[in-house]
Amino acid sequence: MQQSNAYIITFSVILTVVLGLLLSGTSQVLGPLQKEAEALDKKKQILGAVISGDEIAAMSPEEINSFYTSRIASVVVDINGEEVSEKDGAAVSAETVDIEKNYKLPAEDRLYPVFIFHAEGNDSDIESYIFPVFGAGLWDAISGYLALDTDMNTIGGITLSHVGETPGLGARITEPGVQARYQGKEIFNDSGELVSVAMQKGEGKDYSDNPHMVDGMSGATITANGVNAMLENYLGAYKPFIESKKSSNAVAAAY
Amino acid sequence: MSAETAEKVLDKKPAEALLSKRRKKLISDPLVDDNPITIQVLGICSALAVTTQMKPTLVMAISVVFVIVMANLTISLLRNTIPTRVRIIVQLAVVATLVTLVNEVLKAFAYDMYKELSVFVGLIITNCIVMGRLEAFALGNKPYDSILDGFGSALGYSWIILAVAFFRELLGSGAVFGIPIYDYVSGLFGEDFQLATNGLMVSPVGAFIILGLIIWVQRTKTGYVEH
Numbered sequence: 001m002q003q004s005n006a007y008i009i010t011f012s013v014i015l016t017v018v019l020g021l022l023l024s025g026t027s028q029v030l031g032p033l034q035k036e037a038e039a040l041d042k043k044k045q046i047l048g049a050v051i052s053g054d055e056i057a058a059m060s061p062e063e064i065n066s067f068y069t070s071r072i073a074s075v076v077v078d079i080n081g082e083e084v085s086e087k088d089g090a091a092v093s094a095e096t097v098d099i100e101k102n103y104k105l106p107a108e109d110r111l112y113p114v115f116i117f118h119a120e121g122n123d124s125d126i127e128s129y130i131f132p133v134f135g136a137g138l139w140d141a142i143s144g145y146l147a148l149d150t151d152m153n154t155i156g157g158i159t160l161s162h163v164g165e166t167p168g169l170g171a172r173i174t175e176p177g178v179q180a181r182y183q184g185k186e187i188f189n190d191s192g193e194l195v196s197v198a199m200q201k202g203e204g205k206d207y208s209d210n211p212h213m214v215d216g217m218s219g220a221t222i223t224a225n226g227v228n229a230m231l232e233n234y235l236g237a238y239k240p241f242i243e244s245k246k247s248s249n250a251v252a253a254a255y
Numbered sequence: 256m257s258a259e260t261a262e263k264v265l266d267k268k269p270a271e272a273l274l275s276k277r278r279k280k281l282i283s284d285p286l287v288d289d290n291p292i293t294i295q296v297l298g299i300c301s302a303l304a305v306t307t308q309m310k311p312t313l314v315m316a317i318s319v320v321f322v323i324v325m326a327n328l329t330i331s332l333l334r335n336t337i338p339t340r341v342r343i344i345v346q347l348a349v350v351a352t353l354v355t356l357v358n359e360v361l362k363a364f365a366y367d368m369y370k371e372l373s374v375f376v377g378l379i380i381t382n383c384i385v386m387g388r389l390e391a392f393a394l395g396n397k398p399y400d401s402i403l404d405g406f407g408s409a410l411g412y413s414w415i416i417l418a419v420a421f422f423r424e425l426l427g428s429g430a431v432f433g434i435p436i437y438d439y440v441s442g443l444f445g446e447d448f449q450l451a452t453n454g455l456m457v458s459p460v461g462a463f464i465i466l467g468l469i470i471w472v473q474r475t476k477t478g479y480v481e482h
Contacts (some may be wrong), residue, residue: 008338015345019352026356039364160272164374167304168458 029040042069042095049130049147050117053176061080069159072130073116073123079108081240087111099134099143107237114241117147128156129149131238135230138222142173148187152246155197158182160227170223178217186211187235194239196232199224285411287477291413293470294479297383302416303462305375308434312420314361314368315375316413320406322353322379323388327405330393337394346389347380354379355425384412419465427456 003011043064044056059067074094076084084092094113109229119125128150134143140163147156160173172178185197195212203218205229216224235242271278291297305315329349330337337345358376361369379385380451388408393401424430429437429452437450455461 003338003340008341011336011338012341012345015348021350021356023352023359026359030359033363034359035367037363041370131387161370167374168307254390 040064045161046072046115046130046145049157050128050144070120071117071173073118075114075116077112077114077241079110079237079240081244083185084111099132100141103134110237112238127148133230133234135226137162137165137226137235138170142223142226146231148242152242153188155182155185155187165223169217169220171221172217173223173227181214185214192254194235196235198228268414271303278400278403280402281412282407285407287413287473290411290415291384291408292412293473297387298412300384301375301378302466303421303459304424305372306416306420306462307427307457308424309420311371311418312416314365314372316416318357318376319379319382319412321357321408322350322383323385323405323409324402326350326385327351327388327393327401330389330399331396331401334394342394346386350385380422385407392422415469418469419462422465423456423461460469
């Protein structure tokens with residue numbers, strides 16, 4: 001059966017409109033639920049940098065929300081490590097800062113949220129600082145949360161996530177086993193310079209005596225390089241904040 | 256094709272039983288004798304990629320069942336109106352819409368699964384099984400038969416990926432559906448008895464091996480030879 005061009009075009013237009021309406025309708029209906037799921041996932045990732053994945057998996061969404069509220073405080077700082085409370089006339093809060101959008105701005109214009117993990121109900125009894133990081137992997141964006149202990153040097157934990165890395169290779173950065181390799185590593189060297197932590201090429205070597213190197217992921221060196229660049233980049237940007245906390249914490253410790 | 260179906264409507268036979276022998280065959284054929292993965296060798300990519308654990312594999316299987324059945328139904332309903340010259344792109348549009356729906360639903364109700372599977376759910380669009388069934392069956396058959404055919408093919412796909420996932424998770428992580436079977440076994444026999452997991456099974460290579468073994472066993476039993 002041979003149809004006229006007019007028929008084909010009409011058919012295509014109707015099909016496109018119907019399918020388009022269907023999709024935008026679904027997106028409208030499910031949108032709020034998706035936003036909620038995303039916000040919860042963000043909280044899980046932030047908490048993942050300081051408590052174990054098993055603990056988080058055992059919590060219900062309500063428990064995560066209340067745990068987050070009682071244990072996490074936050075500030076937003078600029079590239080000089082100074083606290084920012086509003087930008088362009090609008091109040092800013094760490095929870096609403098979009099890291100990805102800020103990543104596209106020049107480094108000195110970005111907002112840098114810091115999440116502070118503290119003892120329950122007492123936000124001056126700080127246990128660690130959590131810094132969001134963002135960068136490029138092999139195929140798409142990668143991001144994460146890095147927790148520093150109060151000495152502002154030792155890594156307490158890290159969560160990494162990705163958009164489109166290869167499963168079994170680059171996507172392994174989301175595995176607890178890979179992320180655990182960062183625990184206890186240090187970002188400053190003995191003379192006090194920021195050197196960050198670098199994932200090495202190859203896998204299965206023991207780097208336990210080197211505080212700035214972690215074992216790599218076989219077959220995913222480019223993703224690992226992306227993670228390294230991301231950490232270096234953002235630790236550099238947070239450095240003024242980190243230095244300021246480091247000196248004030250050192251003073252506190254001396255008393 | 257459409258002329259043929261029109262004729263069938265004309266000579267009024269008594270209505271076919273809801274699950275006649277022919278219709279049962281539509282479902283059962285793709286399970287073993289004409290399995291999309293092991294015989295037609297379609298959809299291998301996702302069979303290798305998602306099958307490290309049972310849970311994501313099950314979600315993937317359900318998604319594929321939904322997409323194939325709904326796409327078959329839609330295309331079959333539209334089969335007499337779809338312009339032949341643009342039929343492939345019409346099929347693609349329908350499948351892509353369904354896949355996007357699945358992705359949106361996962362994102363709203365199972366965000367963890369969405370993060371884990373989103374790449375593969377997107378790839379259902381290019382899964383040859385879906386387009387293959389639309390082109391080979393739904394375009395020339397009535398809606399109900401098309402649903403059965405799609406369901407059969409999707410089940411054929413599902414049981415294979417679930418079987419692969421079962422062995423990969425058991426041998427690779429010592430668990431099934433996240434339940435640590437190996438730990439229980441060690442518990443039964445005491446501390447000294449430790450089962451070792453095989454890292455090869457977690458990598459895609461493990462899926463090749465398991466899939467190869469399944470195909471081998473199946474072809475030995477059915478005597479199927481490729482022409």
